[in-house]
Amino acid sequence: xxxxxxxxxxxxxxxxxxxxxxxxxxxxxxxxxxxxxxxxxxxxxxxxxxxxxxxxxxxxxxxxxxxxxxxxxxxxxxxxxxxxxxxxxxxxxxxxxxxxxxxxxxxxxxxxxxxxxxxxxxxxxxxxxxxxxxxxxxxxxxxxxxxxxxxxxxxxxxxxxxxxxxxxxxxxxxxxxxxxxxxxxxxxxxxxxxxxxxxxxxxxxxxxxxxxxxxxxxxxxxxxxxxxxxxxxxxxxxxxxxxxxxxxxxxxxxxxxxxxxxxxxxxxxxxxxxxxxxxxxxxxxxxxxxxxxxxxxxxxxxxxxxxxxxxxxxxxxxxxxxxxxxxxxxxxxxxxxxxxxxxxxxxxxxxxxxxxxxxxxxxxxxxxxxxxxxxxxxxxxxxxxxxxxxxxxxxxxxxxxxxxxxxxxxxxxxxxxxxxxxxxxxxxxxxxxxxxxxxxxxxxxxxxxxxxxxxxxxxxxxxxxxxxxxxxxxxxxxxxxxxxxxxxxxxxxxxxxxxxxxxxxxxxxxxxxxxxxxxxxxxxxxxxxxxxxxxxxxxxxxxxxxxxxxxxxxxxxxxxxxxxxxxxxxxxxxxxxxxxxxxxxxxxxxxxxxxxxxxxxxxxxxxxxxxxxxxxxxxxxxxxxxxxxxxxxxxxxxxxxxxxxxxxxxxxxxxxxxxxxxxxxxxxxxxxxxxxxxxxxxxxxxxxxxxxxxxxxxxxxxxxxxxxxxxxxxxxxxxxxxxxxxxxxxxxxxxxxxxxxxxxxxxxxxxxxxxxxxxxxxxxxxxxxxxx
Numbered sequence: 001x002x003x004x005x006x007x008x009x010x011x012x013x014x015x016x017x018x019x020x021x022x023x024x025x026x027x028x029x030x031x032x033x034x035x036x037x038x039x040x041x042x043x044x045x046x047x048x049x050x051x052x053x054x055x056x057x058x059x060x061x062x063x064x065x066x067x068x069x070x071x072x073x074x075x076x077x078x079x080x081x082x083x084x085x086x087x088x089x090x091x092x093x094x095x096x097x098x099x100x101x102x103x104x105x106x107x108x109x110x111x112x113x114x115x116x117x118x119x120x121x122x123x124x125x126x127x128x129x130x131x132x133x134x135x136x137x138x139x140x141x142x143x144x145x146x147x148x149x150x151x152x153x154x155x156x157x158x159x160x161x162x163x164x165x166x167x168x169x170x171x172x173x174x175x176x177x178x179x180x181x182x183x184x185x186x187x188x189x190x191x192x193x194x195x196x197x198x199x200x201x202x203x204x205x206x207x208x209x210x211x212x213x214x215x216x217x218x219x220x221x222x223x224x225x226x227x228x229x230x231x232x233x234x235x236x237x238x239x240x241x242x243x244x245x246x247x248x249x250x251x252x253x254x255x256x257x258x259x260x261x262x263x264x265x266x267x268x269x270x271x272x273x274x275x276x277x278x279x280x281x282x283x284x285x286x287x288x289x290x291x292x293x294x295x296x297x298x299x300x301x302x303x304x305x306x307x308x309x310x311x312x313x314x315x316x317x318x319x320x321x322x323x324x325x326x327x328x329x330x331x332x333x334x335x336x337x338x339x340x341x342x343x344x345x346x347x348x349x350x351x352x353x354x355x356x357x358x359x360x361x362x363x364x365x366x367x368x369x370x371x372x373x374x375x376x377x378x379x380x381x382x383x384x385x386x387x388x389x390x391x392x393x394x395x396x397x398x399x400x401x402x403x404x405x406x407x408x409x410x411x412x413x414x415x416x417x418x419x420x421x422x423x424x425x426x427x428x429x430x431x432x433x434x435x436x437x438x439x440x441x442x443x444x445x446x447x448x449x450x451x452x453x454x455x456x457x458x459x460x461x462x463x464x465x466x467x468x469x470x471x472x473x474x475x476x477x478x479x480x481x482x483x484x485x486x487x488x489x490x491x492x493x494x495x496x497x498x499x500x501x502x503x504x505x506x507x508x509x510x511x512x513x514x515x516x517x518x519x520x521x522x523x524x525x526x527x528x529x530x531x532x533x534x535x536x537x538x539x540x541x542x543x544x545x546x547x548x549x550x551x552x553x554x555x556x557x558x559x560x561x562x563x564x565x566x567x568x569x570x571x572x573x574x575x576x577x578x579x580x581x582x583x584x585x586x587x588x589x590x591x592x593x594x595x596x597x598x599x600x601x602x603x604x605x606x607x608x609x610x611x612x613x614x615x616x617x618x619x620x621x622x623x624x625x626x627x628x629x630x631x632x633x634x635x636x637x638x639x640x641x642x643x644x645x646x647x648x649x650x651x652x653x654x655x656x657x658x659x660x661x662x663x664x665x666x667x668x669x670x671x672x673x674x675x676x677x678x679x680x681x682x683x684x685x686x687x688x689x690x691x692x693x694x695x696x697x698x699x700x701x702x703x704x705x706x707x708x709x710x711x712x713x714x715x716x717x718x719x720x721x722x723x724x725x726x727x728x729x730x731x732x733x734x735x736x737x738x739x740x741x742x743x744x745x746x747x748x749x750x751x752x753x754x755x756x757x758x759x760x761x762x763x764x765x766x767x768x769x770x771x772x
Contacts, residue, residue, distance in 0.1 A: 004045035005101065006038075007396075007411045013100065014398070014409050016042075018049060019298045020358055021337030023402060024328060028373060029362025030343050031618050032606045034394035036061050037418065038360050038411045039303060039341045043260075046301050046337075048108040052255045054285070055303040056278055058265045059620065060421030062305060065260060066114030066430045067417035070106055074417045075439040077426055086443045088419075093445055095413035106415050114260040116427050119243070119277050121267035121734060123424040125431055126246025129280045130234070131161055133183065133193035137291045140188045153286060153326060154180050154187075156319035160279050161198075163272070163319075164240060165230040175227055178202075178219050181210050195234055202228045238726025249280070251288035255300050266421070269628070269737050271309045275318045278310055282323040285336075295335030302327070306621075307342040313349045321349070328355050343619070345369045350376040359399040363391045363602075365546065365618075377401070392601060421741075501575075504529060504555070504584065504762060511592040512760040518571040519579075524766035526580045529555045531591055535599035536757040540749075542616050543607070548599035553591045555584035575764065582767065596753065604750050611743045620744060627740035636736045640729055647725040651718055658714045661707040668707075672700045 003015030025042065029035035043053050043065060055062045067077055072092035078085045096103060118124035136142070136153075158179040162172050182201050186193050193201075202224050210218040219227075234240050254261040263281060268274045285302065304310065310320045324338075331338055340356075342348055346369050353359070353376035361384070364370050370388075374381040377399065387397055387408065394411045422430070429436040501517070508515055508531070519527065531553045537545040608623045609616040615626050675697055683690045 004042075004049070005412060006041050006045060007394075007398075007409045008099065009398075009407050009409045014407075016045070018046060018051070018337075020400075020402070021046070021301065021339065022298050022332045022335065023357030024331070024338045024340075024355065025358040025360065026353060026356045027339070027341040027360045027362070027396075028343075028345055028364065028369075029341075029360075029396070030365040030605070031620075032393060032604070033343075033362035033391070034396070034411055035341050035343060035362055036305065037394065037414060038362070038396060039305060039339060040065060040414055040416065040418065041411055042339055043301070043303055044105065044109060044415055046298075047112045047258065047260055048105045050258050051298060051301055052257060052259045053261070053301045053303060054254060054281070055260065055262045056265065056281065056305065057262050058274060058306045060264055060266045062262050062303075063116050063264065063422035063427060063430060064417035064419065066112075066116065066262070068106055068109045068415065069417075070103075070110075071443065071445070073439070073443050074419075076429075076437050077417055077422070078419070082441075082443070086445070089443050090446050092413070092415075096415070099412050101412055101415065103415075109415060112258050112260050113256075114262070114430060115254075116262045116264055116422070116430050118264045118267055118427065120245070120273070120730075122245075123267065124264060124427045128246050128248045129243045129277060130195070131157060131164070131280065132249075132284060132287075133157070133186075133195070133198060134287075135187040135190050135192050136287045140190070142290070143184070143188070153283075153323070154183055156279055156323050157283055158183060159319040160276060160283075161195075161231070161234075163276060164234055164243070165227075166233065167227075167230055174219065178210065178227070181207060195231060199228050199231050202231065238723050238730075241726075242730055243276075249284050251284050255288065264427070266741060267734065267737060269733060275310060275320050278304075279319040279323060282320065282327060286323065286327060289331070289334040289336060292334065294333050297335055298337050299335035301337045301339060302331075303339045303341075305341050307340045308344045308347040311340075311348045311352060313347070325352070328352065345373050353377050357400070357402050359397075359401065361388060361397040361399065362395065363388055379406075389602065390598065501529075501581065501762070504588065507588045508760050508762060511589065512758045514757070514759045516573070516759075516761040517575060517764075518573055518761055519575045519764040520766050521570045521572050522766050524579075526582055526767045527764040528582045528767050529584050530763040530765050531555060531588070532761040532763055533592065533595040534759040535595060536759060537603055537751055538755050538757060540616075541614075543618065545603065548602055549595065551591075551595040551598065553586060555586045555588070555591075556582050569765065571763070579764070581764065592758070596756065596758075599756065600751055604748070607747050607749045609745050609747065611745055620746075623744050624740050627743050628737065631736045631740055636732055639732055643725050643728055643732070647721060650721050654714050654718050654721070658711050661711050661714075665704050665707045668700045668704050672697055672704070 004018050005013055006016045007014045021042070027035050027038045027042075029038070040062070043055065043062075046053055047065075055065070057063070064077075067074060072089040073085060074088060075082070075085045078088050095101075116124040117127050119127060119129055155176070158176045161179055162176045167175050179198070179202075182198065182205065183193065185207050186201070205215055205224070208215055253259075263277065265274050265277060268277055310318070311324055312318070312321065327336065328338055340352075345364070346366070350372045353373070359377055361373060364373065367385075370385050371381050373379075374384045379399070384397070388395075396409055396411060397406055398409045399406045505515065505517070512533075531551075532549075533551045533553070534547055534549040535551075536547050539545065605618055607616055607618060608620045610623050610627050613626055613630055615623060617623050617626075675694065679690050679692070679694075682688070
């Protein structure tokens with residue numbers, strides 16, 4: 001397979017063999033690092049090569065992959081009218097030219113059949129997610145060849161049934177084990193099941209033992225009937241019926257050639273529902289792979305945009321975790337490549353990284369994340385931290401675990417629309433292009449006068465700097481620059497502490513908020529001045545901002561040492577006045593400019609703020625969850641309570657009518673039976689012929705049938721009332737969910753100097769200890 005252009009290394013195109021994805025890939029990076037863009041680049045290249053993709057999208061960021069344009073006219077998806085559309089088109093056009101991206105890819109992407117599925121919502125295509133209990137092809141042989149398949153495949157299916165039935169507590173594991181035994185028994189025999197058939201088997205099990213115990217000792221008849229009643233809720237409860245909306249999931253269609261299927265999970269309210277949706281998709285995907293058989297080349301891709309919650313660290317063990325581990329272990333034999341992404345590596349089971357061949361590591365926020373990733377990928381934490389500390393948006397460490405090679409790369413620009421989640425009407429335009437509004441006129445693209453080669457050279461030079469391990473980060477003072485008279489004091493060499501340190505301290509105080517002076521406790525005849533700078537962002541409510549640094553500078557040298565190499569030295573705040581200090585050569589202002597630039601670049605990120613609460617966070621999910629919790633308590637519950645009161649009132653009125661009819665039926669039946677008994681006695685004792693049925697008895701029978709029919713209609717009305725109010729409750733939940741997502745505003749956090757507190761420590765280091 002021809003190498004795919006996924007970015008650049010030192011200004012040169014980086015080609016990536018897509019067949020490598022059968023060993024899977026992971027994209028790591030905090031919010032604003034370019035993680036989603038890197039994942040989209042891989043998907044674009046795969047789709048252009050005719051590979052089918054299923055993309056699981058928790059936040060709605062992947063729908064834009066379905067929007068393409070030859071001239072980058074993304075109207076009507078671009079908000080702000082023609083002016084904004086022209087600005088976006090010029091941005092895309094310039095980036096594609098500068099990065100020499102093949103525009104023929106756009107034509108290939110335009111031929112891709114794209115669909116967006118929205119479980120539990122009619123915004124996109126609805127799919128039924130009721131568990132499919134049909135027997136996998138060749139299950140008996142598979143289970144005998146690999147016994148672990150029972151634990152990895154059957155148990156997640158039974159766990160999802162237990163979850164859907166609402167069975168919780170200590171009894172859930174026992175019920176799950178019982179259902180697993182029934183599934184294994186049926187599937188080994190090649191028999192398909194459905195929920196109705198499973199309920200029948202629960203009541204009258206076709207097995208006699210479970211493990212080494214007789215069936216009744218493991219689960220008695222009373223418990224089985226209770227389980228059957230819980231399973232019946234899956235078929236009868238209006239809330240559960242929401243999962244039945246739409247057509248049954250068809251993997252043959254979703255994984256047909258050049259097909260993009262985006263599963264938008266925004267309408268699954270909580271993590272449990274998201275896990276349930278993903279578990280059903282993974283289960284169907286595994287059955288599809290078994291049915292299709294093996295392949296040595298890449299044929300399909302599964303992309304998960306946010307792995308947190310689906311593959312949590314121990315002891316959490318949701319059904320999705322076992323299925324994902326099973327697919328990662330076996331997918332290569334079926335031609336399936338799995339790409340996963342996460343912004344929180346610390347919240348997933350890091351052992352998964354050991355089974356992944358390609359790693360794209362972007363900017364990470366916390367030391368814990370860096371250490372976990374480095375440990376899992378067999379990298380040195382200090383080296384990883386050093387390499388990613390200077391990353392900007394779109395920069396990644398490209399680590400090939402198979403070849404054991406690592407390079408720093410820049411992700412290429414996208415060819416598809418990328419501007420946040422699609423709205424409901426925009427999802428409809430993707431699924432049915434005929435509904436997409438027509439746009440008048442063509443956009444005016446500006447032509448840049450700058451040469452593309454100069455831009456390429458700048459990019460090449462910028463990226464070469466990032467690949468150098470020992471970086472020359474600061475330059476000498478400008479020659480032509482005029483200095484104020486006070487600066488002349490800095491150039492006077494002297495052997496006395498007071499005359500040498502005073503100009504350094506004056507300059508340091510000018511650029512620092514807090515200053516300390518420390519000297520090494522090791523005796524020495526001559527000391528070398530160093531600056532240790534730590535940048536502390538001023539606190540912002542609800543945000544955990546990390547301190548940046550330390551940045552350590554040798555004021556007599558020109559090379560910036562990697563890491564805090566002075567941490568082994570013991571320090572004292574007492575400084576002897578008779579010591580000799582080496583002449584400093586470095587521009588002190590330049591050291592602060594560098595430290596502040598690096599700190600600001602590292603701190604630069606997106607902040608998501610709630611418009612209904614006084615809350616903000618770096619994670620959009622966290623703000624949405626806070627909004628949803630608040631709306632559920634303050635807005636949703638009172639309205640649902642009102643609906644329930646109305647529903648109960650209407651049902652009570654119907655039940656009252658039904659009770660009256662039953663009373664009438666009872667009285668009429670009593671009269672009918674009394675008349676019948678009297679006539680029988682009369683016939684016995686008088687020995688006369690008496691008609692068995694009289695006109696009055698026929699009338700009573702007709703009235704009884706009439707009341708019974710009324711009760712039947714009342715039961716249907718009650719069922720309709722429950723369905724109606726069930727839909728209204730679901731509509732309110734959907735409204736609360738959408739409102740919780742729409743009530744989030746995004747802003748950029750780009751700290752200025754006034755937003756930062758600069759801590760500086762002047763360190764006097766023995767001359768022999770300062771050699772680098």
